Amino acid sequence: NAGVTQTPKFQVLKTGQSMTLQCAQDMNHEYMSWYRQDPGMGLRLIHYSVGAGITDQGEVPNGYNVSRSTTEDFPLRLLSAAPSQTSVYFCASSYSWTGGNTIYFGEGSWLTVV
């Protein structure tokens, strides 16, 4: 019953460093996405993918890169970390995205940029 697995759970970065948040799902879902959650802001979409090889930008894509080489994996790369990227990051997947489908979230990755 793995579902959506995110690693690492916690990470502290220095300004300017780069890192990758890993996300894997074992449900053969077409749609995967990354959100960040900040106090009072709800969840905001960073990037999403509707299938292997296809990615697109969400609401707040600046400073982040994604790729989708396989159906299972959808890593999020921080190119040059900034304090404004301190947040909780959630990876999510769903069977398809035509609206109304169940979205499954990972447990989150807490990132602090100092």
Added chain:
Amino acid sequence: TQLLEQSPQFLSIQEGENLTVYCNSSSVFSSLQWYRQEPGEGPVLLVTVVTGGEVKKLKRLTFQFGDARKDSSLHITAAQPGDTGLYLCAGARINTGTASKLTFGTGTRLQVTL
């Protein structure tokens, strides 16, 4: 731009009380979902409503989608400490030709005490 506004932001009530959480927007959504999130975990889907005026019940929780599909409410009857958490509404915009993007509300943090 925050498309979905939730109210209230915080709610602290005693066990047995009733409460209503509102999710409002000026935009029309093809479907609307409610999630509950507990500390240290990702959001978990509670319900999806897709038809204007639709009412769904999940034990003591009643969800309603507005007739114009711009707003929704969550009513909890006889709240229990286990209802404590962050409640998020999320709407899927009506898009053609591309994957619908889910927009999350600002969240309502509920605390139910004995």
